Amino acid sequence: MTEQEARRMRRARFEGLAHLVVEPLHRYLLRRTGADMVEDVLSETMLVLWRRLDDVPGLGAGSEADPGDVLPWCYGVARGCLANARRADGRRLRLVERLVRSQEETPAGAADHSELHAALDALGALDREVVRLWAWEGLAPRQIAEATGMTSNAVSIRLHRAKARLADRLGRKDAEPTGHKRDEGRSSQ
Structure with a gap:
């Protein structure tokens, strides 16, 4: 058969x-x-x-x-x-x-981040992703460049400009986000 x-x-x-x-x-x-x-x-x-x-x-x-x-x-x-x-x-x-x-179960004293999310939503998709990778995932510009396919220089420029726009939208006098060192946004290469 x-x-x-x-x-x-x-x-x-x-x-x-x-x-x-x-x-x-x-x-x-x-x-x-x-x-x-x-x-x-x-x-x-x-x-x-x-x-x-x-x-x-x-x-x-x-x-x-x-x-x-x-x-x-x-x-x-x-x-x-x-x-x-x-x-x-x-x-x-x-x-x-x-x-x-x-x-x-979110605590009663939990911070309201709606302003931050609105400011992030105002950024372009790529800028928003760069900021999130830097702030939330803790990646350096060189690592963000690898993840997004951009150059380290392009990431550093986008990150700098996006942080400035966020600071402006959030009404901060200095563009320094809390909890980050000043040299963290700069490329290590």
Whole structure:
């Protein structure tokens, strides 16, 4: 038997199995979960059945099978896929809850940075990225140049001008951001 004939026979076996089990599995899943999850779990179940086609009891070499022989095993596969989907949903919900709690737990005395974000948004996209890489990621102009594909000199000039525009927008008398040394914005080359 050629490889193409083997694939054709495998496909025919799977199509016969699918014809036999799709409707009962759909009903099974509808009785156990919400309609929004049924199609995804059914698809996952059919994928597992395709992968494990040779393990399905009662499914011989032909495409015809007895539902009493194959359905119990297929229900077990669907049950496992449903349990996996429920665990995944639980993980997603716990993550969302954690994220919401972390947003709510900001200290009452936390600084309001809306002015800074507005000033950053007023910069061009490339200038904003250069400033963020320098201030938030702590990169030197030489490293920023590597990350952005610009020259160190171009980064230093952009950074200097962007810091001046930010200082102007924020109403600072000196363009020196707090927490940074004076020579930190200059290229080391």
